[in-house]
Amino acid sequence: MDLFTLSAFTIAYAIAVLVPGPGVAAVVARALGGGFKGAFPMVLGILAGDLVYFFFAVFGLAAIATLFGPVFTIVRWAGAAYLLYIAWKFWTARPGAEQMKPKSESPWKTFAAGFSLTMGNPKTIVFYLAILPTVVPLADITLLALVELTFIVVVVLLIIGCGYAWLASAAREMFRSEKALGRLNKTAGAMMAGAAGLVVLQH
Numbered sequence: 001m002d003l004f005t006l007s008a009f010t011i012a013y014a015i016a017v018l019v020p021g022p023g024v025a026a027v028v029a030r031a032l033g034g035g036f037k038g039a040f041p042m043v044l045g046i047l048a049g050d051l052v053y054f055f056f057a058v059f060g061l062a063a064i065a066t067l068f069g070p071v072f073t074i075v076r077w078a079g080a081a082y083l084l085y086i087a088w089k090f091w092t093a094r095p096g097a098e099q100m101k102p103k104s105e106s107p108w109k110t111f112a113a114g115f116s117l118t119m120g121n122p123k124t125i126v127f128y129l130a131i132l133p134t135v136v137p138l139a140d141i142t143l144l145a146l147v148e149l150t151f152i153v154v155v156v157l158l159i160i161g162c163g164y165a166w167l168a169s170a171a172r173e174m175f176r177s178e179k180a181l182g183r184l185n186k187t188a189g190a191m192m193a194g195a196a197g198l199v200v201l202q203h
Contacts (some may be wrong), residue, residue, distance in 0.1 A: 001136075001145035009135050010152050016127045017160045022117055023124075024164055030110065031168035039169070041107040043161035045114025047154065052119065053128035054153055058138055058146060077120070084193055091186055 023046045031039035118124050132138070136149065 001142070001148055005136060006148060006152065009132075009149060010156060012131065012135050013127075013153065014156050014160065016123070016131075017157055019123075021123050022121055023114070023161075026114065026117055027161055027164050028168040031165040032172050035172060036162075036165050036169040038110070039165035040162070041110040042114035043158065043165060045111040045116075046118045046161060047114075047157045048111070049115045049118025049121075050124060050128075050153055050157055051150070053124055054132075054150070057128040057132050058141060058149070091190075 027039050027042055027046070030042050136145075141149075
């Protein structure tokens with residue numbers, strides 16, 4: 001694929017990922033509550049969801065994605081419910097003197113939360129099924145172009161997602177007292193609950 005098209009897609013996708021939404025809020029909240037390591041599986045889950053929509057769009061399955069709208073609605077509500085559960089765990093967690101985090105959370109559960117969040121995120125749906133076709137000529141896509149675009153999706157989302165997680169984790173490490181850590185726990189819980197609200201309210 002020509003350099004101009006790849007550059008246009010990279011810029012459009014980077015902007016879409018950078019704009020704060022439910023995914024960013026959830027990643028930041030998870031990093032505030034459990035550090036970078038706790039947030040990374042959520043970043044991977046969001047990436048997996050993005051790739052599902054990307055391949056939907058590339059292989060002309062936009063109609064199928066639209067047809068299964070009710071399924072994605074259920075996924076969105078389930079994802080929001082799980083985010084609220086995590087928010088409650090953050091809010092009620094008792095921080096130690098050195099580290100703030102809720103009770104140990106399975107990386108797979110965190111991954112699933114990120115995945116379901118993305119699958120029910122209207123911003124992601126709009127980008128891949130409406131904006132992507134205006135940037136990339138999907139009808140003429142080749143195997144090489146598919147590999148190039150997939151590489152861009154993976155690299156851009158990992159860089160930005162991990163960047164948000166790292167910044168939030170770094171801010172968390174600045175607080176050492178139990179009182180400060182307790183406040184950060186509640187902040188993380190509130191942000192996670194806010195992410196759940198955004199998932200439900202966005203259309």
